[in-house]
Amino acid sequence: MNTTPAHDARMASMTFASVYPHYLAKVEKKGRTKEELHQVIAWLTGFDEAQLQSLINEKAxxxxxxxxxxxxxxxxxxxxxxxxxxxxxxxxPVTRQVRYLDKLVDELAKGKKMEKILRTV
Structure with a gap:
């Protein structure tokens, strides 16, 4: 099952700020922390706390x-x-990268060990 051009356009135009609270709520509901979420996002993207906050503020x-x-x-x-x-x-590529992030957040919420999520083991 592959994505459609309309789906890809919708994914690309969504703001990170609109999805981030859902990521945070999902992991916190399962007993994980904001710090762990940020660690996962940093591993995937290279963004630190300040860069993440900046992207949220500007509604990138x-x-x-x-x-x-x-x-x-x-x-x-x-x-x-x-x-x-x-x-x-x-x-x-953008749709795939968004799904990478979704998958990492899912793994974090499901209680996987950080080493497995970050593909270090």
């Missing part, structure tokens, strides 16, 4: 967010299904 779209990111080279090892899409089969 996911297209802008990932254009500025220094994507971790091990991100390619994030595989599996998220929201009905097999991540490794998504052709649009």
């Amino acid at each position: 779209t996911f297209a802008d967010f990932f254009e500025r990111a220094n994507l971790n080279p091990n991100a390619q090892f994030i595989t599996g299904t998220i929201c009905g899409y097999r991540i490794e089969e998504i052709e649009n």
